[in-house]
Structure formats: structure tokens, C-alpha cells
Amino acid sequence: MTAVLGDLSVRLENPTVKWVAAGAAATGGLYLAVKYSWFRKNPFYVFSGKTGAMAKDLVDSGINSYNKFFDQEDGKGVGDRILSTPEFVNKFYSLITDFYEYGWGESFHFAAREVGESFEASIIRQETAIAETIGLKPGMKxxxxxxxxxxxxxxxxxxxxxxxxxxxxxxxxxxxxKKLNKEAGLADLTEIVQGNFMDLSKVFKANTFDGAYAIEAACHASNTAALYKEVFQVLKPGALFSSYEWLRTSKYDKNNKIHVDVVDGIAEGNALPEVRTIEECIAAAKEAGFEVQYTFDRATTGGVPWQAAMKSARRAAYLTHILTGVLEFIRFAPKGTQAVHTMLLKAAVNLEKGGDLGIFSPMYLIVMRKPTA
Ligand SMILES: C[S@@+](CC[C@H](N)C(=O)[O-])C[C@H]1O[C@@H](n2cnc3c(N)ncnc32)[C@H](O)[C@@H]1O
Structure with a gap:
């Protein structure tokens, strides 16, 4: 690798190579700038001093401190320190929200896909399916x-x-x-609150909601039972709560180094405290006071494995990776942008492996009811 880099720097001293490289960099930069600007519907946002989620000068230190956090844990996941640090998850989402939205769409989750079904259709079907499990209809909250x-x-x-x-x-x-809800004409039927879901009962009154759902989010909870207890508080008696959980399946073998490394990689690349088992999750629901209605692994349904979407996006992801480097090189993107993308690529590789090995599901559905009395 060092030899290749050395060779590259020698070649960059050649004026022709230098100009071709600069031209490629400028074209790549322009391409990404247009794409990002189009995506944001604001051609000037890149000059505003913000990358979107984070001030430009904080991106580099943000990703460095994120990576350092995991380095210190020596590949064993984030350990106990994350248990009281939702700020850590907040930092993660400040770093990656634009990338997710740009590369994946407005929904940040996977989907079970049927053969011939489009990615977008499968995402919507995954969402409406969870809404059906809680019986959401007009007049309900x-x-x-x-x-x-x-x-x-x-x-x-x-x-x-x-x-x-x-x-x-x-x-x-x-x-x-808020902006996207308004643009979609859905401001009247939606509300959005910033807060820690581990403190739901401080944010909302008890017995407020007719139902609740979590899509690939409870995995960030420091403790599943503690989160479920909070949800329990704010639901009306008899209301249903469904969650697509990120869990280790029964195929996971704690004595298999590959399994351990893949699951650690998933936790590291996605700001998770750990990846829990199906049994732990069901026990957490019961501990919180819920009646577990049913559970099933949606990852086992559909003809196309959920991780296939990442495999087919791989070429675009590598292209984006090169372009983030180019943009950083020409100082169009803030320092640290490519490092954030590197983290996401690593996360994607481990998620794919977890799916291929069948040791991990990002959509283990658990449907729970708050008892009426
Ligand atoms: C993988 S994203 C899924 C987002 C959304 N459910 C979707 O499918 O598009 C996880 C979400 O959980 C949120 N989250 C993580 N920890 C949280 C916490 N302690 N309190 C509130 N939200 C949290 C993140 O901010 C992020 O929006």
C-alpha cells in the first residue's frame, strides 16, 4: 500500500497527470455538488457553512472521536460507557443523516422484498405492515x-x-x-419532537397514545426493558406496540470468531450499545408489563434477502466514496467526510455478512399489548 501511494505521489508530480487528476477531481466534485444540491433542493446550501447536520469544522473531530471511542474498546463494541450517553448516538446521526438520506432515501431501514418488487415499494410495504399490526386508523394517535x-x-x-x-x-x-412533512402536505397529521426515547414519560403524559411503533430504532436503547417500560407508560390501556428489532438469531454462535466480529462490526458501525438476542428482547417486553401477542422474523419472508439492497448499491457506494475523497481534496467537502463514509461502508459490509450468515436480523417483529387492567 505504501509503495502504491509513493508511486502515486511521484506520478502526481508529472504535469499532465496532475492536470488530468485535477480535471477528474473537478468533474467529480461538480457531479457530487449537483447531486447533493439537487437532493437538498438548495443549490447554495454547500456554501452556507453547514454540511447539513453538523458545522463543517466539527465533522473531522466528530468522526475522529467516534472512531476513537470504538478503538478504545478494542473491537468489543462500545461497552458500558454508551449506556448513559444518548449524545453519542446523537453525534452519530449528525454525522450520517445526510449520507443516509442521500444514499438510501427518507426511510432509514431495511425491508423484506418480493421478487420483482422495487426497493421503494418494499420499504413502504414494510412500514404499512407495522402500522397494520397496531391497527392504526383515522382518529387514532x-x-x-x-x-x-x-x-x-x-x-x-x-x-x-x-x-x-x-x-x-x-x-x-x-x-x-418538519420540512418534509410540510412539503408532503401532512403537517396536520404529524408532529415531531426532539427528545430521548429513554425518557418518554417525561416528554408525554401517561396514557396518551392509541398505539406505538419503532422501526430499527430500539436497537439504540441502552436497555430494551427500560425503553419498553417508557413506551408502556405513554400508551393507553389495551394499546398495541410493535417494533422491528435488530437482533442476533439462534444461528449466532458466541464461540465462532467470525460471528463475534461481524456482530461487533454491526454495533460499531451503527452506534449500538450491543446486539441483543431474540430471547432477551421478548423477556424485556414481559418485564415491562406487556403481553407479547406474537413475534416473527420478517427477514425470513420475501424472495429477496434484505441485505441484497446493499449489495446492489455497492458500486454506487464505492463511487460515492471516491467522490467524497475528491471533494475533500478540493476542499469542497469538510475534512472528515470520507472518514464518515468509510465508517458507513464498514457497517454495510458487516450487515451484509450478518444477513448472509443468517446470524442477524434487522427486522425481528415483536408485537405487544398493554393490558387493559
Ligand atoms: C436507524 S434510524 C431509524 C429511523 C426511522 N425509524 C426510519 O426507519 O427511518 C434510528 C433512529 O433512532 C433515533 N434514536 C436513537 N437513539 C435515540 C434516543 N435515545 N432517543 C430518541 N431517538 C433516538 C435516531 O435519532 C434515529 O432517528
Missing amino acids: ALDIGCGVGGPMRNIVKATGGHVTGITINEYQVGRC
Whole structure:
């Protein structure tokens, strides 16, 4: 690798190579700038001093401190320190929200896909399916726990006519969500709150919601039972709560180094305290006082594995990776941008492996009811 880099720097001293490289960099930069600007619908946002979620000068230190956090844990996940640090998850989402929205869409989750079904259709079907499990309909109010920029919320409101309140720890996501809800004409049927879902009972009154759902968000909870207890408090008696959980399946073998490394990699690349087992999750629901209605692994349904979407996006991801480097090189993107993308690529590789090995599911559905008495 050092030899290759040395060779590259010698070649860059050649004026022709230098100009070709500069031309390629400028073209790449322009390409990405246009794409980002188009995406943000604001051609001048790149000059505003913000990358979107984070002030430009904080991106580098943000990703460095994120990576350092995991280095210190020597590949064993984030350990105990994250248990009281939702700020850590907040920092993660400040770093990656734009990348997710740019590369994946307004919904930050996976989907079980049928053969011939488009990615977008499968995402919407995944969302409406969870709304059906809680029986959301017009006149009802549901809580979306860890709502991202609100892709699921908007699709669910459109499909059901119910009202959805979302909560996310990340302020930038709140702004994006509000804007996108308004643009979609759904401001009246949606609300968005910035807050820690581990403190739901401080944010909302007891017995407020007719239902609740969490899509690939409870995995960030420092403790699943503690989160479920909070949800329990704010639900009306008899109301249903469904969650797509990120869990280790029964195929996970704690004595298999590959399994351990893949799951650690998933935790590291996604700001998770750990990846829990199915049994731990069901026990957490019961401990919180819920009646578990049913559970099933949605990852085992559909003809196309959920991780296939990442495999097909790989070429675009590598292209984006090169372009983030180019943009950083020409100082168009803030220092640290490519390092954030590197983290996301590592996360994607481990998620794919976890899916291929069948040791991990990002959509283990658990449906719970708060007892009426
Ligand atoms: C993978 S994203 C999923 C977002 C959304 N459910 C979707 O599918 O598009 C996880 C979400 O959980 C939120 N989150 C994580 N920890 C949180 C906490 N302690 N309190 C509130 N939100 C949190 C993040 O801000 C993010 O919006």
C-alpha cells in the first residue's frame, strides 16, 4: 500500500497527470455538488457553512472521536460507557443523516422484498405492515419511536389516515422531518419532537397514545426493558406496540470468531450499545408489563434477502466514496467526510455478512399489548 501511494505521489508530480487528476477531481466534485444540491433542493446550501447536520469544522473531530471511542474498546463494541450517553448516538446521526438520506432515501431501514418488487415499494410495504399490526386508523394517535427524518411516518399517515407523533434524539432530523412533512402536505397529521426515547414519560403524559411503533430504532436503547417500560407508560390501556428489532438469531454462535466480529462490526458501525438476542428482547417486553401477542422474523419472508439492497448499491457506494475523497481534496467537502463514509461502508459490509450468515436480523417483529387492567 505504501509503495502504491509513493508511486502515486511521484506520478502526481508529472504535469499532465496532475492536470488530468485535477480535471477528474473537478468533474467529480461538480457531479457530487449537483447531486447533493439537487437532493437538498438548495443549490447554495454547500456554501452556507453547514454540511447539513453538523458545522463543517466539527465533522473531522466528530468522526475522529467516534472512531476513537470504538478503538478504545478494542473491537468489543462500545461497552458500558454508551449506556448513559444518548449524545453519542446523537453525534452519530449528525454525522450520517445526510449520507443516509442521500444514499438510501427518507426511510432509514431495511425491508423484506418480493421478487420483482422495487426497493421503494418494499420499504413502504414494510412500514404499512407495522402500522397494520397496531391497527392504526383515522382518529387514532400513534407514537413513532426514533423516527429519523420521518419517511416511515409520512408513508404510514398516507396509508392509514391516523395521526403520528415522532420522537428523535437528533435536532437536525427534527428540522428535516418538519420540512418534509410540510412539503408532503401532512403537517396536520404529524408532529415531531426532539427528545430521548429513554425518557418518554417525561416528554408525554401517561396514557396518551392509541398505539406505538419503532422501526430499527430500539436497537439504540441502552436497555430494551427500560425503553419498553417508557413506551408502556405513554400508551393507553389495551394499546398495541410493535417494533422491528435488530437482533442476533439462534444461528449466532458466541464461540465462532467470525460471528463475534461481524456482530461487533454491526454495533460499531451503527452506534449500538450491543446486539441483543431474540430471547432477551421478548423477556424485556414481559418485564415491562406487556403481553407479547406474537413475534416473527420478517427477514425470513420475501424472495429477496434484505441485505441484497446493499449489495446492489455497492458500486454506487464505492463511487460515492471516491467522490467524497475528491471533494475533500478540493476542499469542497469538510475534512472528515470520507472518514464518515468509510465508517458507513464498514457497517454495510458487516450487515451484509450478518444477513448472509443468517446470524442477524434487522427486522425481528415483536408485537405487544398493554393490558387493559
Ligand atoms: C436507524 S434510524 C431509524 C429511523 C426511522 N425509524 C426510519 O426507519 O427511518 C434510528 C433512529 O433512532 C433515533 N434514536 C436513537 N437513539 C435515540 C434516543 N435515545 N432517543 C430518541 N431517538 C433516538 C435516531 O435519532 C434515529 O432517528
